[in-house]
Amino acid sequence: MKLSLTVNGADRSAQDVWPGTSLLTALREEFGLTGAKNACEQGECGSCTVYLDGDPVCSCLVAAAQAEGRQVRTVEGLGGPEAVQRAFLACGAVQCGFCTPGLVVAVHDLVHRIEDPDEATIREALAGNLCRCTGYEKIIEAVRCAAAELRAELSEHSAPPGLPEPSESSGPVRR
Amino acid sequence: MEFLAPADWTEALEAKAAHPGAVPICGGTDVMVELNFELRRPPALLDLGRIRALKDWEVCDGHVRLGAAVTFARIISALADRLPALATAARTVGSPQIRNRATIGGNLGTASPAGDAHPVLLATGAVVEAESVRGVRTIPVGDFFTGVKRNALEPDELIRAVRIPETAGPQQFAKVGSRNAMVIAVCSFAVALDLERRTVGTGIGSAGPRPLTAPAAEDFLAGALDWDGLAVSEDAAERFGALVAAAASPIDDVRGTAAYRRRALAVMAVRTLRWMTEKEAVAV
Numbered sequence: 231m232k233l234s235l236t237v238n239g240a241d242r243s244a245q246d247v248w249p250g251t252s253l254l255t256a257l258r259e260e261f262g263l264t265g266a267k268n269a270c271e272q273g274e275c276g277s278c279t280v281y282l283d284g285d286p287v288c289s290c291l292v293a294a295a296q297a298e299g300r301q302v303r304t305v306e307g308l309g310g311p312e313a314v315q316r317a318f319l320a321c322g323a324v325q326c327g328f329c330t331p332g333l334v335v336a337v338h339d340l341v342h343r344i345e346d347p348d349e350a351t352i353r354e355a356l357a358g359n360l361c362r363c364t365g366y367e368k369i370i371e372a373v374r375c376a377a378a379e380l381r382a383e384l385s386e387h388s389a390p391p392g393l394p395e396p397s398e399s400s401g402p403v404r405r
Numbered sequence: 406m407e408f409l410a411p412a413d414w415t416e417a418l419e420a421k422a423a424h425p426g427a428v429p430i431c432g433g434t435d436v437m438v439e440l441n442f443e444l445r446r447p448p449a450l451l452d453l454g455r456i457r458a459l460k461d462w463e464v465c466d467g468h469v470r471l472g473a474a475v476t477f478a479r480i481i482s483a484l485a486d487r488l489p490a491l492a493t494a495a496r497t498v499g500s501p502q503i504r505n506r507a508t509i510g511g512n513l514g515t516a517s518p519a520g521d522a523h524p525v526l527l528a529t530g531a532v533v534e535a536e537s538v539r540g541v542r543t544i545p546v547g548d549f550f551t552g553v554k555r556n557a558l559e560p561d562e563l564i565r566a567v568r569i570p571e572t573a574g575p576q577q578f579a580k581v582g583s584r585n586a587m588v589i590a591v592c593s594f595a596v597a598l599d600l601e602r603r604t605v606g607t608g609i610g611s612a613g614p615r616p617l618t619a620p621a622a623e624d625f626l627a628g629a630l631d632w633d634g635l636a637v638s639e640d641a642a643e644r645f646g647a648l649v650a651a652a653a654s655p656i657d658d659v660r661g662t663a664a665y666r667r668r669a670l671a672v673m674a675v676r677t678l679r680w681m682t683e684k685e686a687v688a689v
């Protein structure tokens with residue numbers, strides 16, 4: 231079947247896609263976006279995490295045809311290296327790197343939803359992302375680091391007291 | 406394999422009638438695992454993800470009516486006050502990525518004995534709305550599960566919604582697993598009190614060929630509970646636990662032994678009862 235969707239802001243389409251193909255396979259094999267990784271194909275590891283209409287999902291568990299006409303954003307589309315990716319580098323949160331793209335998307339979602347997540351919130355938000363190498367401590371540190379950087383960016387951009395609130399479009403754009 | 410993508414509910418029912426072998430796919434968190442591992446090669450997939458009406462919930466006639474495609478993430482974010490036990494169960498499902506896709510209708514469709522919504526739906530006396538081109542059928546959830554991963558749907562039927570009575574007293578859900586996240590229940594338990602009717606509802610997960618209730622435990626507690634003070638004696642609580650454990654018919658499997666499951670059920674029953682009776686303010 232034919233498949234058309236928006237990936238990282240661009241219209242993409244593919245011909246002759248088998249109807250049971252996962253979004254993950256379509257992204258990797260039809261569109262050459264190999265950021266999202268295939269490790270388990272059963273929703274356990276989160277290495278295939280992408281945004282689907284703004285929500286982080288396991289792309290291995292979405293039929294590509296279900297994403298017809300919808301918005302997909304992959305790790306390649308976050309614009310990089312942005313705050314989360316810089317934090318992963320700075321904190322040494324990457325070893326073999328296989329889990330990293332999925333984690334970056336999950337963390338990107340978290341720090342853009344919650345300004346200052348505590349440890350329990352971070353662990354809960356990342357419960358669907360497995361890492362065989364790091365033991366998670368550095369990853370959690372990277373989340374804190376990224377959140378702090380985003381808070382700093384926000385306060386830099388916010389108007390000094392007494393001035394009118396900036397209009398929605400002039401503030402820093404989150405997500 | 407065909408991919409059927411009906412735009413609305415009527416089209417979906419017509420498609421299911423025309424292709425009774427088509428496998429509905431909603432969040433895909435169960436169906437895609439089977440496709441990825443070639444455990445299933447259906448003649449067609451029937452995508453329910455485009456049907457707006459299935460994603461809504463509403464309150465009507467003393468019920469909260471959840472469209473089949475309401476996700477667990479949505480239950481947590483929008484319904485924690487109205488359906489506290491279901492929201493508690495929803496929080497234990499998979500991971501954030503799974504909860505963003507996994508739906509209540511898909512949980513029922515799979516009808517796994519371990520499905521986390523099921524004990525709560527049983528304890529609260531929920532009703533499944535099934536529909537086909539022939540008409541609508543309401544199935545009490547206790548009659549919906551017919552065996553291991555089997556449900557009462559006819560080949561041309563789809564789940565339209567599930568109706569859960571509005572919360573009429575404290576209710577709780579507990580689940581035992583090998584860790585705190587991303588875990589299939591070793592066993593699970595839900596209990597709901599109806600303060601007006603003075604009745605008790607229970608639901609047991611992962612300790613039988615299908616989700617079960619514990620009618621003897623329900624009757625016993627309804628009689629033993631001090632409904633005005635919402636208090637229960639230690640002995641009565643223990644007895645309630647024992648009756649819940651006795652209602653289960655667990656097996657030994659990779660996740661746990663039958664004996665462990667019975668023991669854990671008794672503990673969860675006593676514990677959830679404490680949570681309900683030791684609270685000052687009753688969350689209604």
Ligand SMILES: Cc1cc2nc3c(=O)[nH]c(=O)nc-3n(C[C@H](O)[C@H](O)[C@H](O)COP(=O)(O)OP(=O)(O)OC[C@H]3O[C@@H](n4cnc5c(N)ncnc54)[C@H](O)[C@@H]3O)c2cc1C
Pocket residue numbers: 272273274428429430431432433434435436437438453473474497498499500503506507508509510511512513514515519520521522558562563564565587588589590
């Ligand atoms: C990593 C992982 C972790 C998980 N953890 C849990 C957990 O902790 N607890 C738990 O309960 N489950 C868990 N699950 C299982 C799954 O997420 C749930 O069963 C979920 O509710 C399925 O919903 P879905 O919309 O994704 O279903 P789908 O995969 O789309 O469908 C599931 C089944 O229901 C049928 N179906 C779907 N919608 C309808 C409808 N409207 N009418 C008729 N039939 C329908 C489908 O044909 C299929 O047979 C997990 C799954 C994964 C992959």
Ligand code: FES
Pocket residue numbers: 267268269270271272273274275276277278279288289290291
């Ligand atoms: S590859 Fe999708 S969750 Fe592991």
Ligand code: FES
Pocket residue numbers: 323324325326327328329330360361362363364
């Ligand atoms: S860095 Fe190797 S799996 Fe996480």
